[in-house]
Amino acid sequence: MRNSTLTKGSLTRQKIVAAAAPIFNQRGYEGSSLSALMAATGLKKGGIYRHFSGKEELAAEAFDYTWAAARDARLKGLDGQGSSVERLKRFIANFANYRSAVPGGCPVMNTAVDADDGNPLLRARAQKALKFWLSRLRTIVRQGIESGEIRPDVDAKAVATLIVATLEGALMMSRLAQSRSGGTGRKMDALRGAQRHLNQYLDRDVAVDRQPSSGIHISTPSV
Amino acid sequence: MRNSTLTKGSLTRQKIVAAAAPIFNQRGYEGSSLSALMAATGLKKGGIYRHFSGKEELAAEAFDYTWAAARDARLKGLDGQGSSVERLKRFIANFANYRSAVPGGCPVMNTAVDADDGNPLLRARAQKALKFWLSRLRTIVRQGIESGEIRPDVDAKAVATLIVATLEGALMMSRLAQSRSGGTGRKMDALRGAQRHLNQYLDRDVAVDRQPSSGIHISTPSV
Numbered sequence: 254m255r256n257s258t259l260t261k262g263s264l265t266r267q268k269i270v271a272a273a274a275p276i277f278n279q280r281g282y283e284g285s286s287l288s289a290l291m292a293a294t295g296l297k298k299g300g301i302y303r304h305f306s307g308k309e310e311l312a313a314e315a316f317d318y319t320w321a322a323a324r325d326a327r328l329k330g331l332d333g334q335g336s337s338v339e340r341l342k343r344f345i346a347n348f349a350n351y352r353s354a355v356p357g358g359c360p361v362m363n364t365a366v367d368a369d370d371g372n373p374l375l376r377a378r379a380q381k382a383l384k385f386w387l388s389r390l391r392t393i394v395r396q397g398i399e400s401g402e403i404r405p406d407v408d409a410k411a412v413a414t415l416i417v418a419t420l421e422g423a424l425m426m427s428r429l430a431q432s433r434s435g436g437t438g439r440k441m442d443a444l445r446g447a448q449r450h451l452n453q454y455l456d457r458d459v460a461v462d463r464q465p466s467s468g469i470h471i472s473t474p475s476v
Numbered sequence: 477m478r479n480s481t482l483t484k485g486s487l488t489r490q491k492i493v494a495a496a497a498p499i500f501n502q503r504g505y506e507g508s509s510l511s512a513l514m515a516a517t518g519l520k521k522g523g524i525y526r527h528f529s530g531k532e533e534l535a536a537e538a539f540d541y542t543w544a545a546a547r548d549a550r551l552k553g554l555d556g557q558g559s560s561v562e563r564l565k566r567f568i569a570n571f572a573n574y575r576s577a578v579p580g581g582c583p584v585m586n587t588a589v590d591a592d593d594g595n596p597l598l599r600a601r602a603q604k605a606l607k608f609w610l611s612r613l614r615t616i617v618r619q620g621i622e623s624g625e626i627r628p629d630v631d632a633k634a635v636a637t638l639i640v641a642t643l644e645g646a647l648m649m650s651r652l653a654q655s656r657s658g659g660t661g662r663k664m665d666a667l668r669g670a671q672r673h674l675n676q677y678l679d680r681d682v683a684v685d686r687q688p689s690s691g692i693h694i695s696t697p698s699v
């Protein structure tokens with residue numbers, strides 16, 4: 254059982270993971286060469302792999318690190334005030350506007366694409382991350398249904414899945430359209446379009462009271 | 477200049493590309509080892525690279541092959557009869573239902589993710605493929621505007637981008653959620669949800685005459 258006091262070894266281990274994370278996220282598992290990992294960490298092979306059972310374990314921990322950074326950027330401010338719909342819009346805006354501290358795009362998409370021909374350990378991490386992420390969004394939708402802000406007939410899972418799919422696909426297109434030197438601050442049409450579309454979808458199809466002419470009028474219960 | 481009569485060399489070259497295509501699409505550039513390429517083609521290193529300047533050229537031609545297969549599967553039946561909106565729905569159904577003849581998922585997404593830290597040749601091929609694809613969808617939208625089936629204020633580029641983004645993101649999620657052994661015929665919730673959502677979007681926000689209660693009524697001009 255680990256103690257909360259970090260030993261020198263576990264500190265080194267954390268530093269290696271942090272240095273290796275951008276390499277794996279940008280280059281993928283196979284593309285992350287030993288020489289690149291050595292250059293990033295400033296350690297020799299023995300110095301790196303003293304702390305890990307092998308490349309697969311290092312890559313899995315690097316994924317967790319990269320995912321934690323992406324998740325924090327996307328979920329920023331979501332525990333604060335605001336209605337459920339506002340929180341979903343905040344999430345969408347976070348995704349469209351903020352890049353994670355670890356470069357290379359979304360680790361879930363990268364790992365999904367990279368690990369779909371094998372590497373079950375990495376694949377399982379990406380699956381778990383996606384599940385957690387969808388679960389957070391579903392919870393917000395359900396809270397909105399309970400508080401009467403979101404229509405009771407809305408399928409929380411479908412809303413969460415659609416938001417993530419639209420944003421992930423738009424991110425891929427934005428990144429592909431960018432010039433290589435492009436980082437933050439570049440024009441990203443696909444992400445802007447996805448944000449506009451999803452906000453409209455939330456107002457019209459998810460939120461209560463925004464579609465007075467829909468034929469189905471649901472009064473807001475005071476729960 | 478090439479003659480339309482294929483030489484034995486160019487036939488061999490085509491066979492190598494066809495055999496290498498699934499390897500590159502599933503494993504990525506770095507993950508496509510010489511041994512895997514040799515096993516797939518049944519040739520030794522010299523037999524493969526006699527026909528190509530190197531791995532990068534083979535990977536680029538493999539991308540073109542894989543993209544042609546994906547494009548054909550997605551655009552199937554789009555030149556036939558039917559309104560513009562029906563053709564867009566057909567495209568969406570093709571994407572959601574048919575898998576390309578080359579396994580490994582969408583080559584544009586795979587290459588976008590795989591080549592975003594380098595490999596400018598592959599990246600340029602993926603950019604070109606995405607542009608062609610968006611351009612085909614934009615043309616369908618513009619034809620619909622001209623024929624009065626699609627609202628004149630619709631942004632053709634935005635419609636094309638949103639359709640591709642939503643489907644690509646949903647495909648990534650579907651593939652990640654699938655078990656490793658899963659191929660065609662598996663339940664793919666994210667793709668089904670994307671299809672339903674996009675069809676509704678086309679009916680409500682793109683097609684003329686489908687939203688009588690929108691407040692903005694556009695009469696169908698007889699062009």
